[in-house]
Amino acid sequence: MRRRILTRLLWMVPALFVVSLLVFFINASGNQQGNFMDTQSENISSGDFSQQKIKNQLPVFYFSVTSLSEPDTIWKMNDDEKELLYKNASWKKFIPVIHFYGDNQYHRWLFGDNSDGKNYKGILRGDFGVSTETGLQVSQLLYPRFFRSFILVFISMMLAFFLSIPLSVFLVLNEQKIISKIIRGILLMLYIIPVFWLAILLLMLFANSKMISIFPLSGWPDSGEGFFSYVHHLFLPVMCYTLGAIAYFTRALETNLKEVLHKEFLLTARAKGFDNTQSLLKHALPHAIIPVLTVLGYLFPMAVGGSVIIETIFGIPGMSNALFHAALTKDVPVLAAISTLSCLLTLVGFLLTEILQAFIDPRLRQTQQLS
Amino acid sequence: MNKILENLFRKNSSLSWGAGILLAIVLLSFISVLLPETFFENDWGALLQSPSTNHLLGTGSRGNDIAAGIISGLKISLTVALLSVIFATLIGLPSGLIAATFGNKGKAGIKQLIFFFIFLVLAWFYAFYLRRFEIADASSDSFSMISEILFSFFLFIVILMIGYFFAAKILSPLKNFIPVQLPIDTLLSTLADIITSFPLLMIILTLTAIAKPSLWLVVVIIGCTTWTGIFRVVRSVALQTLQLDFITAAKAMGMKTRTIILKHVMSSVLPMLFVHLAFTFSAAIVLESALTFLGAGLPVGTVTLGSLLSDAKSNFTAWWLVLFPGVVLFLLLLSLQLIASGLQKKFNPRLR
Numbered sequence: 001m002r003r004r005i006l007t008r009l010l011w012m013v014p015a016l017f018v019v020s021l022l023v024f025f026i027n028a029s030g031n032q033q034g035n036f037m038d039t040q041s042e043n044i045s046s047g048d049f050s051q052q053k054i055k056n057q058l059p060v061f062y063f064s065v066t067s068l069s070e071p072d073t074i075w076k077m078n079d080d081e082k083e084l085l086y087k088n089a090s091w092k093k094f095i096p097v098i099h100f101y102g103d104n105q106y107h108r109w110l111f112g113d114n115s116d117g118k119n120y121k122g123i124l125r126g127d128f129g130v131s132t133e134t135g136l137q138v139s140q141l142l143y144p145r146f147f148r149s150f151i152l153v154f155i156s157m158m159l160a161f162f163l164s165i166p167l168s169v170f171l172v173l174n175e176q177k178i179i180s181k182i183i184r185g186i187l188l189m190l191y192i193i194p195v196f197w198l199a200i201l202l203l204m205l206f207a208n209s210k211m212i213s214i215f216p217l218s219g220w221p222d223s224g225e226g227f228f229s230y231v232h233h234l235f236l237p238v239m240c241y242t243l244g245a246i247a248y249f250t251r252a253l254e255t256n257l258k259e260v261l262h263k264e265f266l267l268t269a270r271a272k273g274f275d276n277t278q279s280l281l282k283h284a285l286p287h288a289i290i291p292v293l294t295v296l297g298y299l300f301p302m303a304v305g306g307s308v309i310i311e312t313i314f315g316i317p318g319m320s321n322a323l324f325h326a327a328l329t330k331d332v333p334v335l336a337a338i339s340t341l342s343c344l345l346t347l348v349g350f351l352l353t354e355i356l357q358a359f360i361d362p363r364l365r366q367t368q369q370l371s
Numbered sequence: 372m373n374k375i376l377e378n379l380f381r382k383n384s385s386l387s388w389g390a391g392i393l394l395a396i397v398l399l400s401f402i403s404v405l406l407p408e409t410f411f412e413n414d415w416g417a418l419l420q421s422p423s424t425n426h427l428l429g430t431g432s433r434g435n436d437i438a439a440g441i442i443s444g445l446k447i448s449l450t451v452a453l454l455s456v457i458f459a460t461l462i463g464l465p466s467g468l469i470a471a472t473f474g475n476k477g478k479a480g481i482k483q484l485i486f487f488f489i490f491l492v493l494a495w496f497y498a499f500y501l502r503r504f505e506i507a508d509a510s511s512d513s514f515s516m517i518s519e520i521l522f523s524f525f526l527f528i529v530i531l532m533i534g535y536f537f538a539a540k541i542l543s544p545l546k547n548f549i550p551v552q553l554p555i556d557t558l559l560s561t562l563a564d565i566i567t568s569f570p571l572l573m574i575i576l577t578l579t580a581i582a583k584p585s586l587w588l589v590v591v592i593i594g595c596t597t598w599t600g601i602f603r604v605v606r607s608v609a610l611q612t613l614q615l616d617f618i619t620a621a622k623a624m625g626m627k628t629r630t631i632i633l634k635h636v637m638s639s640v641l642p643m644l645f646v647h648l649a650f651t652f653s654a655a656i657v658l659e660s661a662l663t664f665l666g667a668g669l670p671v672g673t674v675t676l677g678s679l680l681s682d683a684k685s686n687f688t689a690w691w692l693v694l695f696p697g698v699v700l701f702l703l704l705l706s707l708q709l710i711a712s713g714l715q716k717k718f719n720p721r722l723r
Contacts, residue, residue, distance in 0.1 A: 026578065026581060029581055065496055066500075067500070067501065079507075083504050086504055093501065094497075096492070096496045096500075188708070191708075192701065192704045193701060193704075194704070196660075196680060196684075197680060197693075197700065197701065200680060200683055200687055201697070204693050209688070298568055301568065301570060302570065304570070306570040308570075308573065308576065308665065309661060309665070323573060323577075324576060326580070327576040327577060327579065327580035327667065328580070328666075335577050335580060338573070339573065339577055342569065342570060342573055343569070346568050346569055347565075349568065350564070350565075350568070
């Protein structure tokens with residue numbers, strides 16, 4: 001087991017390298033001029049900023065493939081100039097050339113940038129730069145937001161998980177009764193319903209002055225307020241999250257339980273004198289839960305960018321809300337930070353679920369020791 | 372044909388119900404041809420009006436008729452979903468079949484691999500880098516843009532084929548052939564795992580922040596993120612089928628791998644693929660309406676079910692704004708779910 005975890009950890013290094021390339025190129029393809037992490041305010045303060053941008057422009061990556069007719073400083077041109085150059089080029093344009101650059105935008109993004117009095121340490125040392133929109137340090141901006149998003153996701157997932165266990169056991173035990181058919185119908189509806197419509201429906205029902213107005217429209221309680229303020233503010237978003245998740249969990253648990261129900265060890269349990277409920281709870285449930293538990297490993301990536309709709313509708317100042325606003329305002333450092341974090345946490349989540357599964361299921365531990 | 376349909380719908384109430392609702396919704400989206408154009412224009416005199424004889428389902432905050440919005444929105448939603456499902460299938464089906472047939476046992480020589488990479492760069496250079504201005508110039512007209520891009524792909528594939536034949540015919544007789552095992556299956560499955568566990572809306576929002584909003588962008592993005600489900604289904608069904616005895620028999624009879632895959636494996640993959648296409652279709656619709664709900668992806672001003680609901684977000688006291696587009700969206704998703712479960716019951720006797 002330990003060896004497997006170690007190999008997994010080692011595999012994360014090339015995976016993170018690929019992730020950093022992806023994040024960089026997706027985000028860098030958006031800004032035509034200026035360097036990747038440069039903030040707008042700096043460029044504006046330095047006078048003629050369009051000229052400044054082109055003068056400071058760096059090549060994007062360590063190497064580039066261009067044609068022979070183009071100079072090796074082609075990245076400094078704008079699109080019209082490039083097109084003119086291309087139209088006027090002779091046969092030389094059909095020959096590919098590779099250029100190498102030591103100092104480039106990707107290198108500076110990773111390892112930091114101290115030119116022009118900038119004090120940027122690079123993402124490898126945990127510095128995500130300065131947000132172009134707010135002018136704050138990205139890590140400072142995101143730290144309290146991550147905490148809020150995580151609380152929201154954690155509470156709702158735990159609620160959904162621990163409510164869906166008795167629900168699915170009940171559904172399996174009383175399969176033919178009318179009440180379980182009704183519950184199944186409701187769960188199917190909750191499964192299908194899009195989150196954003198459910199959220200608006202909840203707002204219309206419970207935060208509407210014409211209907212019932214008990215919950216606030218949006219927002220997060222101030223730091224001084226007590227526990228009840230948290231309940232008051234978080235009730236609707238958590239309910240919205242939980243209802244969708246319960247439908248998903250119960251569905252998965254129910255199908256797993258039904259599959260386990262026909263296994264021989266349950267027959268043995270019943271032969272030994274357990275009744276239906278006991279055998280289901282003690283023997284079938286641990287088997288059925290394992291595949292569902294994998295979701296718990298994804299709590300962290302979900303907290304980073306998984307609740308965009310709920311956070312924007314209910315106005316929760318969390319990570320996803322920051323992502324949404326960064327996407328609207330093209331705030332590249334924040335976007336890059338959130339996508340990198342999300343990738344990192346997804347990989348960590350993979351590892352966590354594997355450890356969790358091995359912890360619960362001794363069979364997985366044994367087969368891995370043999371191999 | 373009649374017999375097949377009768378066989379499909381008999382004793383399968385969920386499939387019949389689902390198909391019925393879906394047909395009604397698709398017909399509803401085609402009504403727009405019959406309606407006058409004034410029906411789709413904003414009525415600035417009637418902002419946020421509740422349902423009346425003038426506006427059957429009420430009006431939104433810009434005086435837009437909700438019924439008209441639903442009809443034109445359905446058309447866009449269905450188009451986007453259909454195109455992205457086709458795109459996802461084009462990625463998911465071949466990659467699933469490749470992962471199932473080659474597994475982790477595919478082998479290649481190191482020299483061949485190096486040549487392949489060189490030709491990959493060359494193909495990219497000649498097909499896309501040199502032609503980038505032609506493609507950019509044609510981007511104003513969608514038909515000529517598609518033809519330019521298709522031509523680039525054709526060039527790309529031709530150069531790769533030349534490289535392949537070069538590597539296979541000229542390099543392979545050389546003596547020092549150093550084989551490398553290619554873990555194709557593991558690579559593709561891990562990629563699919565990562566894409567599914569990744570918050571989808573996050574990728575999509577990041578991409579829409581960078582690129583210019585358009586219908587094709589949404590189609591490509593949704594297709595690129597939903598192919599994983601199709602890939603998984605195709606891979607697992609193909610793996611199960613490949614272990615059956617009749618495949619061994621076919622191999623013993625000297626059938627080519629290509630024929631076995633296309634004839635025997637595909638015939639068992641297709642039914643489950645259809646089931647999953649219904650799920651993918653509903654996922655595409657949810658993603659598209661979530662995107663337009665957030666105001667990203669499609670160009671500003673496009674009316675879709677999602678944008679109608681985002682109007683409802685700021686005016687949720689207007690119940691007709693919340694209810695009607697939502698119910699239509701819900702019915703559409705419900706019908707797809709019913710069709711999927713009906714098909715599943717039909718093709719998978721274990722669940723009956």
